[in-house]
Amino acid sequence: MTRSGKPIRPPSVKALPLWGASTGKVAELLTESEAAVLGQIASEVQFSKGARVYLQGEPAQAVLNIREGVVKACNTGPDGSEHIVCFLFPGDVLGLAEEGRYVNTVIAVTPVKALKVPTAPLEKLLKQNAALEFHVITKLTHELRSSQRHALLLTQRGTVERLALFLRLLERNQFANGQATDRIFLPMSRGEIANYLAISASALSRSFAELVRRRAIALGGRQFVTLVDRHRFAAILGEDADAPALR
């Protein structure tokens, strides 16, 4: 036990199963006992909006598991430019190093609660527990697919298509987590979305306006998007709304 008498909420790692059934919903990967043993070596940490979780190039001392909130993983280019590599949500894992150092800088997009798991005991634990490791593999595969989807999004020519794809990504994310899909929640700012889509803030704004003009979506404040017409929305993506492709 790390702290006596402080039973922390157990970790949660969610992903689509590797070889299991096709439900489209993410499942909790950790068993109760796995969560318990991880909880033993983990500690709770909090970050306020905009706070730095860790810095690119820093020695990697811990892996984190998001409990509440959203973070962004950024990569600082040699010229100083910053780009958002991915957004991470509750149930996601971050901080897996490369050659002992963090690859990206991670910043909280909203207030965040997370579990911090030091690498040394984690590594030891992993090497003893094959079942746990298998779940890590599943999670990593899931994150790899997410990254590939992001790359795919970035190959889209039009800014409208990119935005539409991004919205569908968020929608799928919500669906996979068992939330409503008619209303899409945008926890991040326009600037952050633009950065993630690799388009200018102006182009993003115009794309939102265009989707509204085409009556595919409606804006409910800055944080919410409603899909008013799924067929029109799917048409923009070159898809059939009734037979969505399993990307």
Place this chain on the structure above:
Amino acid sequence: MTRSGKPIRPPSVKALPLWGASTGKVAELLTESEAAVLGQIASEVQFSKGARVYLQGEPAQAVLNIREGVVKACNTGPDGSEHIVCFLFPGDVLGLAEEGRYVNTVIAVTPVKALKVPTAPLEKLLKQNAALEFHVITKLTHELRSSQRHALLLTQRGTVERLALFLRLLERNQFANGQATDRIFLPMSRGEIANYLAISASALSRSFAELVRRRAIALGGRQFVTLVDRHRFAAILGEDADAPALR
């Protein structure tokens, strides 16, 4: 044993270590015994250039380990457009499914020799062997970083910068595998490169010409690129040639 009296060459999985020392070189992850036990359930397969390894959406029956050659993983969009998600080289692993199905279509770019490992015995094996699993985790993390680098490449505005970044990617790949870095080998066609960079074939051609014009590279046939001036080349990427950023 799958086939009696046919001792196949063992599998090879290479990646940068997770928490190990910083060498910039990929290491063989599998121990002799791991390779041996994997070899027990694996079978050798070959593909000629252009042959399909597997199809997106197909039930995933096996994971593959490339021994020789290069393959491309493609994603077919709902509109029929194809995009190259990644190139995979010897020492790479492919075929990890999502909900029991392959995520991408994989096609041989060059003649390919690979090891085919059926998922069912692999899963069983993994769940018994924690050390082996840890190596899979390391490999997956490595592939995740590659994917993120690809996404990063796609955020570059100029076509020249994209090409330069791609060439540096290949160069690093060669270096990590202990090969020469003054001459970059391009196993894939221009069309495939253009697809991977998400630019038109015309723009790619112009970018090659531009890099040559700026005396950063020289072309040695279609399959080889020589870096004639590392400083000029680094300058295009906005980097310092002597202090390369650890991306």
Place this chain on the structure above:
DNA sequence: CGTTTAATTGAGGAAAGTCAAGTGAAGTGG
């Protein structure tokens, strides 16, 4: 309620896409 920050909107210019023609290389068959 005022100040500061974020988001939208407008106009001009640069960059890459498209389409088409031309050139080069590789592979085939006589």
Place this chain on the structure above:
DNA sequence: CCACTTCACTTGACTTTCCTCAATTAAACG
């Protein structure tokens, strides 16, 4: 071994799109 066919790549002219920069509007915060 050479000529021919074919495919891949390159190059040129034109069009579209998005980025840049600036001004305006809207929202968030004290």
